[in-house]
Amino acid sequence: MTLPVLDANPANIEAKDLIGRPYLSPSSISTYLRCPLRFRFQYVERLEPDFTASSLVFGVGIHAAVEHHFRKLFADDRAATVEELVSVFEQALATEANQEIRFGRSETADTLRDLAARMLAAFVSSGYSKPQGALIGVEEGLAGTLIDGVPTIHGRADLIGLDATGVLRVTDVKTARNAWTENTIRESTLQQVIYAELLRPWAEALGADDVQAEWLVLRKTKTPAIDRHQLIIDDAQVRQVTNTIRQVWRAIRACNFYPVPSPMNCGGCPFRNACNEWEG
C-alpha cells in the first residue's frame, strides 16, 4: 500500500530549521516529554551519543528478526525457522558493532545471542507469530498532518492487519525485562494513538470499521514469555494526545529545554557528559 499524498505543511519548514528534519515522530515527542534537554542534545544539537545501551541494540536485533518473520509470512505465507531468525538477529547486532555498546552486568554478546534465541523460539511457537485476518503491511511508513500548525508526523508501524471483525489493527513489537503494568501501557499509549490516527485514511480506503492498537511484548526472562496488550482507543485519548503534541511543539518552538533528572531518565541517557556540562 502506498502512503497518502501529504499536504504542504508550513510548520515543516520551521521544523527543518529547528531540528534538522521537516517532521516530528512519536519517539521525538516521547523524548521531549521524558526530558526536554535530552531532546535538545539529540534532535537540536544532534550530538553523538556517549554510548549505545545494549538493551537498545538487543531491541533492534529482535525487531529485525520479527520483521523478517512477518515479511516472509506476508510474501510467501511461510514462517521462518528459529535458526533463520537468530541469524537475522546476529546480522543486525554485527551492523551495530561499530558503536560503543554498554553491556549490563554479566552480559556479553554471547549471553544476548542465547537470550535472543530463546525469545525468538518462544515467539515462533506462540500464536502471535501467525496473526489472524489479512496482513496489510510490515514495517510500513506512515505520515500525515494531524494538527493544524504542527509539523507532519512520521512513523513506522511494525505490523498492520485487518481482522475478521473489520478492525484495522496496528501492532508494535517491544522487548521488556518485566511484565508490563498499567503504567507501562499508559506511558506507551502516545505512539499507538498517533499511529492509529495516521491509519484513519487507510481504514477508509480498506473499508475498515475502526482502527485499534496492540503491543506484542517479548519478555527477556529465563523462560521467555510473549504478552499481548490491546489498546481500545477512544475520543478522549485522541484529544489528550493531540493536545500533548500541540504543547510539545509549542515548547520546542520556544526553545524550552531543561533537564528532568531522575534515576529512570538518566540511568541509560547517552548524553550525561553534555548534561553535566550544560549551564542553561
Ligand code: SF4
Ligand atoms: S542525564 Fe538526565 S537530565 Fe540530563 S539530559 Fe540525560 S535524561 Fe536529561
